Amino acid sequence: MDFTFNDKPNQHRIQQTLEQFTDENTANAQMVGLFLELQWTYRTMQQQYNQLLGQFHLSESQFIILMFLEKAPNHAHLPSELADRLGSSRATITKLVNHMQKDGLVAKQHSKVDKRSVTIQMTAKGAQILKAFLPKNFDAVNTIMANLSASEIQQLFSLFQKIKLGTQNLKQEMESAHDE
Amino acid sequence: MDFTFNDKPNQHRIQQTLEQFTDENTANAQMVGLFLELQWTYRTMQQQYNQLLGQFHLSESQFIILMFLEKAPNHAHLPSELADRLGSSRATITKLVNHMQKDGLVAKQHSKVDKRSVTIQMTAKGAQILKAFLPKNFDAVNTIMANLSASEIQQLFSLFQKIKLGTQNLKQEMESAHDE
DNA sequence: AAAATTTAATTAGCCGGCTAACTATATTTT
DNA sequence: AAAATATAGTTAGCCGGCTAATTAAATTTT
Known part of the structure; x- marks a missing residue:
């Protein structure tokens, strides 16, 4: 200009x-x-x-992992599945799961079919801590979102969707620019 | 129920x-x-x-610090001011600034009036890198937000305001609960 | 069957966030 | 003036995020 x-x-x-x-x-x-x-x-x-x-000695990612395991058959998932769910790297999952194992929230089981593979299973203690935390989480989210009407919540869903689309476009732009 | x-x-x-x-x-x-x-x-x-x-070998916080310094008189601020601006702890600022100093983006100057105090000043190199990055930043933000109309942007400002209010309320609830 | 490739997870090493404890200096109280 | 308190910044040590390199096992190619 x-x-x-x-x-x-x-x-x-x-x-x-x-x-x-x-x-x-x-x-x-x-x-x-x-x-x-x-x-x-x-x-x-x-x-x-x-x-x-x-x-509750939890991090956000640990909480998401517990929620994910809670809904899973046998309360178990592979590390790679956790990584996909959290949108984070497998290295991060390894660290997180090790901490959670040390705290007794999850247990590792080595598969006998595929010896590379490991299943992460939520323990009873993990389930108990999750159960104790959920109401607090619920209250906190309600407080944070308390000023939003139902229609505003709907608006936000749709607006976030647009931002996520924009992010995807940026990602594609950057990837194709990188190929040059 | x-x-x-x-x-x-x-x-x-x-x-x-x-x-x-x-x-x-x-x-x-x-x-x-x-x-x-x-x-x-x-x-x-x-x-x-x-x-x-x-x-550009920058982190988000480093970028915000450079932007903040760029607008400041003499391109300088105290670490405590940076912490307030970023909403992060002073310990975090110490680390960040040390990295930025090592990379030559900022320089530290010890005050002679108050010997506890340190001023963080953007260097010419810092200004140059910022200047090179700004257009890229601009394009990226435009891409991310491209799907939003002007009125949707206004809506988001107002909705974010409500969420921030909710966060403040949660903070107060938690602080008063902690006092008991 | 052997070699090449892909896949699952881990390790190493970096950065940036936090809290708590610490050092040094200013300021306020007494 | 001395003692107590407050303030500025740093350090130590933790956690969780990343990438790149590594190990081990499974799969595909040849």
């Missing part, structure tokens, strides 16, 4: 250009601002939520 | 109870679902954004 006028533009043109610039500028600035706002909203929420989890 | 009927309720009452239960249940389930959705949206977005930052 060019802001040096060699001709002598009339007032209308200047006004138009300014408005156009202003519109684009504020629209763009708003996107950046929204991006920062999303990060701040998440960070502050997560900090508080982590404190709650800390009272 | 009780679902065993000792009396013989008419069809209407059953229907009513079911609806009421369903409504409450789905409303609550939706809040939990929305909470998970927010986490997922943020996590996937952040993973991609971190990849972009990684191309």
Whole structure:
């Protein structure tokens, strides 16, 4: 965009250009601002939520793993399945599961069919801690979301969907740019 | 809530109870679902954004610090000011700034007035890297937010505000509960 | 059947987040 | 002025995220 006028533009043109610039500028600035706002909203929420989890000696990922195991047949999953579910790397899962094993929340069982494979099973203690935490989690989420109406919740679902789509597009752009 | 009927309720009452239960249940389930959705949206977005930052050997926090310094008089701030701005602990800032110093993005200057105090100043290299990154950042944010209309962006600002309020309420609840 | 490839999980090493404890300096109280 | 308190920043030690390299086993190719 060019802001040096060699001709002598009339007032209308200047006004138009300014408005156009202003519109684009504020629209763009708003996107950046929204991006920062999303990060701040998440960070502050997560900090508080982590404190709650800390009272039960859990991390967010550990909680998600317990929830996932709770619904699974035989309360068991493979590490790779946990990684897919959490959207994190297998290395991270190894660490997490080791901690959880040390704390007695899960147990590892080596498969005899495929000797590379390991099943992670929730223990009774894990189930008990999950059961104790769930109501607190529920209350906390209700408090966090208390100011939202039912229709606002629906809006957020749909808006998050759009942001996730945007993220996917960015991912594809970056991957194809990397191939060059 | 009780679902065993000792009396013989008419069809209407059953229907009513079911609806009421369903409504409450789905409303609550939706809040939990929305909470998970927010986490997922943020996590996937952040993973991609971190990849972009990684191309410039920056982390998100390092970028925010550079932006903050860029706008500051003399391109300088105290560590405590950075901590407040990022909403993170001073220990985290110490680590971050040490890394950034090693990479030549910032410099430390010990105050002679207050010997406890240190000023963190952005270097020319820091300014240059920031300048190189900004357009990429801009494009990435635009891609992520591309599916949102102007009014949707406004909605999100207002909805995030409500979530932040909810977080504050949770914080206060937890702090007062802790005092007991 | 042997070689090459793929897959499952782990390890090593980095970064950034936290809390708690510590050092050094300023400030306030007494 | 001395003692107590508050403040600025760092350090130690934990956790959880990542990538890259490694190990071991299964599968596919040849």
